[in-house]
Amino acid sequence: MRLPDSVSRRGLMLALGAGGVAVGSGRQALADPVFAEYPFQLGIAAGDPAPDGFVIWTRLAPRPLEIGHGMPSAPVPVRWEIATDRGFSNVAQRGEVIARPELGHAVHVEVTGLEPGRDYFYRFIAGAERTPSGRAKTAPTAGAAVARARFGVLGCQAYEQGFYTAHRKAAGEDLDFVYCYGDYIYEGRGNRTYTGSGGTVENPRQHLGGEIYSLDDYRRRYAQYKLDADLQASHAATAWYVTWDDHEVANNWVSDLDDGVPPEVFLLRRQAAAQAFYEHMPLRRSAFPRGSEMQLYRHAAWGDLLDLNFLDTRSHRSDQPCDDAWATTCAGVSAANAQVLGQAQEAWLYRNLDQSRAHWKVLAQQIMVMDLDRKEGPEPGYNLDSWAGYSIPRQRLLDRLRERRIGNTVVLTGDEHQNYAGELYRDSRNPEGAPIASEFVATSISSSGDGQDQRAEGRRYLADNPFLKFNNAQRGYVVCDVTPERWQTEFKVLDKVSERGGTLSTRAKFAVASGDARVVPA
Structure with a gap:
């Protein structure tokens, strides 16, 4: 029989291997598939650790960059195993899940029934093929005394603008977990060059295709990113808590607004x-998309040490004021009805903060809360895509922390493609008393290219904003080392990402003592 040109021999083999066979109940049992190419090319991941388990993820994609990803339009069984050792001599749990074509043959397994506060290892099997093992640590028992946590903060990984050396280095850090603040992919078309503050440079690699709009477009872009071996190593090393920022959709989008496009x-x-975000992230079922909406803000605890509030500063925000211009201000910055979190998320956050008994309250989010004056000269100017562009919601948040005496609050942020450390005041132009909270901003994995130790604007920011204690414009990630008495943030940077093999170093360490929001060198 001659096959149509659109049907490959590989696809036929897989379709036949995964076909259903009738069983007595009238349902269909799915036979093990036969793959002509390795189906786990996009790696594995774990996420959202809890005291009794975590999510494990993979996606079947023998041809990841093709429409249809080399899979038939049919469900396929995938087996999974959880063990207490990397060699899987002691399997704690195993099961089977169905990879469905409606979800791009991605699988999410919410593993429960595990012991708190310990390492586990996981892997997937489909047909005769098996993944390498990944590691994930369960959270400590809720409220249990925890002497120390060590975790990473990273994001902003524009594929075109640099290699993922930082991910390879982060994979060797032995972290309890990672917080990824977003910009996991970038939506733009392939570009040979990148123009930034350092001029125009040649991109070391390039996106496939044009700007992405359709589900197939987004799937292909995620596949291109996830084929990177360094990113796969970072996922396999520890469980991640993931949120999104703007480039998972479109640059600087908020709510149902994107410049020049009907809502x-x-x-x-x-x-x-x-x-596509759900299909490629280790998220729980609670985040399953409902149309364009996802429930991404959520809470997690690390014993009595950390209360982690993961925020979504895109989906419920009002439009940026002043036409989203750079380093300026206007009456819209003080709009009384402006929102960053939206009413529901803001109320949820305040309840969590009021009820928290943890040593440290963490706001893990995307856009800077420090209201940096970014304009040269006597008149202030702000980044209007940050909290500084929304003065009323910003003041409301800081007033809540101060009036309710919610101490030991640390904000973790990304988006800026630079490292920052500083202190939060209600009005940074007229600071009163002690700082209300502390903020650490992690630089990018690769976005904006190699960077430099400090830009001229960074030196100006330090001079013009006394609450800002540190600035650096290299690539890398952050490691937070936390005890009940002290929070330490270590800024790890690379000398280059334009080539493989960049050298990692610690650029600076800053600390916050329990009961004192001042940020000081460690």
Whole structure:
């Protein structure tokens, strides 16, 4: 029989291998598939650790960059195993899950029934193929005394602008978990060059295709990123808590708004982006997309040491004021009805903060809370895509922390492609008393290229904003080392990402003592 050109021999072999066979109950049992190419090319991941388990993820994609990803339009069984040792001599749990074509043959297994506060190892099997093992640590028992936590903060990984050396280095850090603040992918078309503050440079690699809009587009872009071996190593090393920022959808989007696009049209793009994000992240079922909406803000605890509030500063925010111009201000910055979190998320956060008995309260989010004056000269100017562009919600948050005496609050942020450390005041132009909270901003994995130790604007920011204690413009990630008495943030940077093999070093360490929000060199 001659096959149509659109049907490959590989696809036929897989379709036949994964076909259903009738069983007595009238349902169909799925036979093990036969793959002509390795189906786990996009790696594995774990996420959202809890005291009794975590999510484990993979996606079947023998041809990851093709429409259809080399899979038939049929469900496929995937087996999984959890062990207490990397060699899987002591398997604690095993099971089977169905990889469905509607979800790009991605699988999410919410593992429960594990012991708190210990390492586990996981892997997947489909047919005769098996993944390498990944490691994930369960959270300590809720409220249990925890002497120390060590975790990473990272994000902003524009594929075109640099290699993922930082991910390879982070994989060797022996972290309890990672917080990824977003910009996991970038939506733009392939570009040969990148123009930034350092001029125009040649990109070391390039996106496939044009700007992405459809579900197939987003799936292909995620596949291109996830084929990177360094990123796969970072995922396999520890469980991640993931949120998104703007580039998972479109640059600087908020709510149902994207410049020059009718809201009803933009929501179609958001819907495709939300599905692809879920398909490629180790998220719980609670985050399953409902149209264009995802429930991404959520809470986690690390014993009595950390209360982690993961925020979504895109989905429920009002439009940026002043036409989202750079380093300026206008009356819209003080709009009384402006929102960053939206009413529901803000109320949820305040309840968590009021009820918290943890040593440290963490706001893990995307956009800077420090209201840096970024304009040269006597008149202030802000980044209007940060909390500084929304003075009323910002003041409301800081007033809540101060009036309710919610101490030991640390904000973890990304998006800026630079490292920052500083202190939070209600009005940084007129600071009163002690700082209310501390903020650490992690630089990018690769976005903006090699960078430099400090830009001229960074030196100006330090001079013009006394609450800002540190700035650096290299690539890398952050490691937080936390005890009940002290929070330490270590800024780890690379000398280059334009080539493989960059050298990692510690650029600076800053600390916050329990009961004192001042940020000091460690």
